[in-house]
Amino acid sequence: MAKLEAKNIVKYFDHDGQQLRALGGINLVVEEGDFICLVGPSGCGKSTFLRIVAGLQKPEEGQILLDNRPIVSTGPDRILVFQEGALFPWLKVRDNVEFGLKIAGIPESERHEISKRYLDMMDLTKFANSYTYQLSTGMRQRVAIARALVMDPEVLLMDEPFAALDAQTRDTLLVEMQMIWQKTKKTIVFVTHSVSEATVLGNKVAIFTHRPSTIKKIVNIENKRPRLSEDDSLMKYQQEILAELRPEVKLKEDAE
Amino acid sequence: MKPSVLAKKIAFFVGIVLVWQALDSANVWPDKIFPSPLEVGESLWYGASNGTLFYGIGTSLWRLAIGLSIAIAGGITLGVFMARVETVNQTIGSIVLGLQSIPSVAWSPLAIVWFGLTDAGVIFVTVAGAIFSVTINTYTGVKNINPDYIAAAQNMGAKGGQLITKVLVPAAFPYMISGFKQGWAFAWRGVIGAELLFSFLGLGFLLNVGRQLSDVSQVIAMMLVIMIIGIVIDGLIFKRLEDKVMSRWGLR
Numbered sequence: 455m456a457k458l459e460a461k462n463i464v465k466y467f468d469h470d471g472q473q474l475r476a477l478g479g480i481n482l483v484v485e486e487g488d489f490i491c492l493v494g495p496s497g498c499g500k501s502t503f504l505r506i507v508a509g510l511q512k513p514e515e516g517q518i519l520l521d522n523r524p525i526v527s528t529g530p531d532r533i534l535v536f537q538e539g540a541l542f543p544w545l546k547v548r549d550n551v552e553f554g555l556k557i558a559g560i561p562e563s564e565r566h567e568i569s570k571r572y573l574d575m576m577d578l579t580k581f582a583n584s585y586t587y588q589l590s591t592g593m594r595q596r597v598a599i600a601r602a603l604v605m606d607p608e609v610l611l612m613d614e615p616f617a618a619l620d621a622q623t624r625d626t627l628l629v630e631m632q633m634i635w636q637k638t639k640k641t642i643v644f645v646t647h648s649v650s651e652a653t654v655l656g657n658k659v660a661i662f663t664h665r666p667s668t669i670k671k672i673v674n675i676e677n678k679r680p681r682l683s684e685d686d687s688l689m690k691y692q693q694e695i696l697a698e699l700r701p702e703v704k705l706k707e708d709a710e
Numbered sequence: 711m712k713p714s715v716l717a718k719k720i721a722f723f724v725g726i727v728l729v730w731q732a733l734d735s736a737n738v739w740p741d742k743i744f745p746s747p748l749e750v751g752e753s754l755w756y757g758a759s760n761g762t763l764f765y766g767i768g769t770s771l772w773r774l775a776i777g778l779s780i781a782i783a784g785g786i787t788l789g790v791f792m793a794r795v796e797t798v799n800q801t802i803g804s805i806v807l808g809l810q811s812i813p814s815v816a817w818s819p820l821a822i823v824w825f826g827l828t829d830a831g832v833i834f835v836t837v838a839g840a841i842f843s844v845t846i847n848t849y850t851g852v853k854n855i856n857p858d859y860i861a862a863a864q865n866m867g868a869k870g871g872q873l874i875t876k877v878l879v880p881a882a883f884p885y886m887i888s889g890f891k892q893g894w895a896f897a898w899r900g901v902i903g904a905e906l907l908f909s910f911l912g913l914g915f916l917l918n919v920g921r922q923l924s925d926v927s928q929v930i931a932m933m934l935v936i937m938i939i940g941i942v943i944d945g946l947i948f949k950r951l952e953d954k955v956m957s958r959w960g961l962r
Contacts, residue, residue, distance in 0.1 A: 510861050530867045540858035543959045544880040554866035557876070587960025605866060 458484040464515035478666025491652035494662025495706040508534040533607040537614045539598040541586045548582040554605045572600040592623035612644045653688040664705040745927040753927035770912040777836025778897040785844025793852035814839025814900030818907045832904040839900030840893040847889025851882030
């Protein structure tokens with residue numbers, strides 16, 4: 455059954471006073487439990503699309519359905535993990551993780567119980583009382599993921615969360631992310647510019663065209679997990695995706 | 711403080727007193743208008759021993775505390791609304807900078823007319839002098855918040871009052887601290903200035919009494935007390951608060 459459905463999403467960017475058609479009618483069906491990665495040439499609007507799904511931006515046309523009901527605003531049923539984490543520097547790690555629960559009015563003892571579970575899962579327990587500036591970039595992204603998971607969202611949205619990480623940290627998190635997905639059975643929509651990352655994580659990879667972007671193709675990847683970025687068996691998918699992507703990147707470059 | 715820095719400071723202050731004493735001994739000016747350090751010290755001792763000095767300090771600090779609290783609470787509220795509600799910014803916001811340029815004592819005549827020679831009048835002058843620096847700094851702080859913080863908070867369900875108290879205010883706090891520091895300095899000037907004009911208790915009043923009695927030692931003694939209180943409050947409260955916030959927010 456469709457968990458999330460995008461129907462003909464159109465969005466304009468304001469570019470030097472000029473209206474640029476960025477999303478040219480995105481149609482996408484995400485099944486319950488999917489781990490779908492969105493790839494596309496830079497500037498194609500895939501991050502914008504994610505923010506529209508989160509309800510943080512409004513499209514000019516089209517609608518997003520969650521469990522067949524159109525979304526009207528942002529809300530904790532679709533939690534977004536930001537590229538830079540967007541953690542609150544004035545809060546300790548535990549309080550960052552519990553932020554949404556506190557907003558929801560959940561009593562302290564229950565909050566601690568829930569946060570403890572996810573701090574454990576993300577290997578953050580010994581940093582619970584640290585401030586975020588004391589953590590490495592990789593640790594911060596773990597906190598951001600824990601903060602999203604405590605909300606138990608219907609759909610987890612991730613906007614290039616590993617883009618700023620070094621290669622080793624990213625490889626570790628790629629494996630952990632797969633374990634989290636298998637453990638929590640969450641529906642995940644994950645934006646990335648890395649084709650290799652997309653093939654490691656996704657059971658589906660959706661390829662965006664250049665602006666005005668639409669979805670060009672969806673590649674299914676059934677390989678068993680945990681997958682690693684160096685797996686030979688992922689090569690053919692990467693080649694397939696890159697073959698679709700290359701002409702789009704060329705179009706983008708020609709347009710500039 | 712490092713010993714070398716402390717030594718420099720001590721040498722500097724001792725130097726000032728020595729130069730001062732030397733000028734006094736040279737008898738360039740009559741003692742009546744240029745008292746010696748010792749006479750100023752005696753004046754302080756006299757005020758301290760009969761209690762008027764401490765009563766004056768207490769009165770002025772009490773007015774400062776009330777006025778500054780109102781200015782901070784009001785300034786934060788106004789600043790947040792200016793930053794978040796365009797209409798408020800376009801209307802009230804357009805006069806805040808102008809109001810900020812009015813020296814706090816310039817509010818005194820109005821305060822006397824409205825409140826008479828009362829504590830409320832002095833406090834009014836204090837609030838008027840301090841509130842707009844807090845407002846402007848809060849506004850700047852809220853405007854400079856990383857938009858992802860606000861988006862993340864809204865995404866997790868924060869809105870209205872919760873968004874303001876749990877995200878906007880703490881996120882803007884490093885800027886607001888600058889507003890508090892400026893605001894407190896303006897508030898202190900406001901208190902003393904108003905007390906001078908109101909002649910109604912407090913350090914400013916004692917300063918004015920000194921002038922009326924042609925007691926220059928007392929005038930200088932009160933100015934010293936006003937300055938020392940300024941240094942102490944800035945160092946003990948605002949500098950510490952600033953250091954704490956800056957390190958907590960990871961800004962230094």
